Amino acid sequence: MRSRFYLVWAGVAVASWFIPQLVEALGGGIFYLVFLYGLLFWVAQATSWNMLSGFAGYFSFGQGAFFGAGVYTTAVLSARLGWPLLAAMAAGAVTAAAIAAFMGVVVFRLRILKGEIFALVTLAVAFVLASVARLVKFIDGGQGVSVTSLRLPEFFGDFSTSVYRAGALVAVLAVGLAAWIQRSRFGLGLSGIRDDEEVAEGLGVPTFRYKMIILTLSSALSGLSGALHALQIGYVTVDDVFNIRVPLFVILMSILGGTRHWMGPVVGAAVIHTLTDRLSAFGAENMNQIFLGLLLVVVVAALREGVYRRLVARRWVVLATFVATLALLAVTGWGGRLITQAGIAFGMAILVSLLPARLGSPAPAPREVT
Amino acid sequence: MRRSATMVMGVVLALVLAACGGGGGDTTTTTGAPPATEGTTTTTVGGGATTTTEAEPSGEPIVIGSTLSLTGVLSATGQIHKAVGEAFVEKLNSEGGLLGRPVEWLLFDDESTPDRAAALYERLITEEGVDLIIGPYGTGNITAAMAVAERYGYVFPQHTGSLTYTYTYRCQFPAWPTGVRSNITNPELVFDAIASAGVDSGTVAFVVNEFPGTQFIAYGPPDSDEGGAVKVAEDRGWDVVLEVDFPTAISDWGPIASQVRQADPDFVYLAGLGVDGPNLINAAAALGYQIRNMFVQWPAPGPLVALGEAGEGVMSVTAWEQHPPFTDDPEAAAAAEIINQALTEAGIPYVKAETQSVASWTAWEFLVEGVEGAQSLDNSEVCDYLVNNTIDTTFIGEVDFDPNQNNYYGDLSFVKQIQDGDWWVVYPPEKAAPGRSVEWRSS
């Protein structure tokens, strides 16, 4: 059972390594890799957030802090101090984890820092880090850091391919870890912390240690993903790195997909990244916020368990919708590029999954708890 | 408990989103900036020329991609670059296009943010498959987009990038003629100009935008002690009585203005851009304080002039102004008129050709010269041609890109000042408008 789990995830990692060859064989352009990298970046970030905030219930607004620590550590160490890229990336993950651990020691010792207060503290940490980066000349000093000359090892392929592959490895690591945690004793303990921390502690869950572990792990993953993202950004600025985008998006993605299953953030990231990417391709960037806001309201109000549960419950209907829409678009040629058509089909499938039971086709009974 | 907390969080997030959505167009400008343009515009002007004798362009259009800050904090100036670019492409197509083919400009809105700009350039190159690109507006956006251009080996002419020392990409071609050490040469020029009015020292306040380019001008590169404007002032014996940084998206100028009033300097060096100048002047006025002498690094030209009496005496730097001796060159004068018309049609308040619009025009010329010179759309060939040849431009003359200086070619800036309700070059004397020189208000 255990060994099968590892085998599956190793298989996913290996398969994702060969996606670029597949894309090329199918005649797809570099853009597909750029798109996939973006998707995997968000999968890693949302999964990282969900480990702490979904599994353990500690709602964080501070994802940007750990992400930003990873970005800046890598950028400064490699571009300014000439560290080897992989060492700088590792340092990015370690720095993010160290900041998180320091925050955790302080925050988790003080019992009042829970719930909304905890969320605000994480937000404050992000603000402080942004200010430090802005003020310390050596880090940023207001002029940003150019990381244009950095490249991953050659066997990763050309730039876009290499960034995609590294992104895939980070995402597989994050999601695999989340899946492992969910079925582990550790994961059960985290659920206890989320539902009633005092009682969990009373039942033998070492809550302080568990919270420290999950916070550190979550931020290390976020930092690692950020470290890689420094390459993709090329030019790192405080305003872009520490803005509200990362913390907001990971929350949206996780809540949309569902925070209680490791697949939730993955599905949420796929939906939101595809939506924003295609809207941006149409130059309708401004529509993004409207769509995201509406989606969030619908999900929070009507679908607390997240889209993933619905997808599982209505998997055949959803699959049929996706295939039918894609086939229709392919035949009529409407929607332009394949990636857009796939995006539209995906969107339709999600919409069908969201329909209230009365309107949708009769949904098979959910396998799990409703 | 937990449920309701989630609900609250959800509502808060929805509000934040709404705020973000509104934030795009809600800039702090005090200008009469034109209404925000929709995300994408494609300018295809296929011939129909008025004064040309050349053949109509034909064949598959050449697509040139770029972004501009059409919304967000940089949009006031971004709109100028849009109007000028469109005019240039129209003129280009009316004169036979590029390599005999029509030119199409695919333009996205980067919302004044570097990461958006970088993502959109990557999309232009990989998804849209554009043949050529040209830089966006604003140092941060340009620097971010340049990283993408380098990644894919695209020639990158850019009009206004000011982090000169970081632009090591061989195929980036700056049209902003400040030279690679603008952090020193620009302030030196400014203080030389003041000295020409007989003022060698005094008290100076530095008010610095946290924008990368203005940080560089004020303080120099972060990993050296070369310094910038502040150091230049100190070295010249000026007494720096105030040094204050402010965020690019600042909304309340009151505290800054109050500090300036407190310091009451002879001279305010505002290392700012866009509408920072009028904002500071207005905020000071609201406190009943009038700044005696002020320099603004890279202002949008119109809003300061529009201030009327309050804007009088404000200085800045420029590469070209639409008055003699610059307009003595008939070719430049003619191009300036095209710019006037384009800016008028675009509803931009200040329609004279000046440093922003001229830089825009020049960047387009680099691209055209490179392609026509190389007789190719291959980016590496175009790049080689530009690096290896002297390029003739309408406004700033002949340009020799120097790879040892990040393709810069010396500082071609001049000091301009608002006098009698308009900008005039006042220094150095050989470039000054007839009868104009630096005016200085003493305390």
Place this chain on the structure above:
Amino acid sequence: MLLEVRGLDAGYGLAQALWDVSLDVAPGEVVAMVGPNGAGKTTLISCLAGLLQPWSGSVRFDGEDITKAPAHVRAELGIALAPEGRRVFPQMSVEDNLLMGAYNRRARRHRSASLAEVYERFPRLAERRHQPAGTLSGGEAQMLAIGRALMGRPKLLLMDEPSLGLAPVIVETMFDIIREISAAGVTILIVEQNVVDALELASRGYVLEEGRVVQAGPARELLDDPHLQRAYFGL
């Protein structure tokens, strides 16, 4: 003694809630700590479970000083807490709630057997094993809290107000269940507002008023005590 508490002072922030509380629980006993609302009963339970650090005094369990031991260590040692009825893990299924009860290493080895035993004792929980615990009725939730504590195979079961907010009929059932558990050999310390039922169940009792133990003795004697009768039974 299984549990020996000596001179416990405790409180929250600056507000002291317990003054010099001492008590003993012998193996196999059912001890009741009764007192009115706000007497400090829940503070005491929190101190014993390790959720709150006392200011001074000592707690010994099975001969070992556990005054400073955190709650999860006490759970390993065999102290289980059945908190007030509503404090189950609402989003987790009934079965996951029970498995959480066997979280400590010692109990984990027996968790399949424990689960079967709990389902046998509480058939209602077996019926609802896949339902989120948040959807249970008050009585069911209380059963779940007790069942969950039993999953830990405790030497000492701490029960916080098992009758709180339950209908009288269900309270009866609840106390019957506690009797059965005791008969099965589990030592129980029960903290209750419901003085009569608690003392009828217990062998010994303590009366807690305003943070102090004001009376102690065999449960029978306390029930007959005129002061208590006046204060609590309205006689």
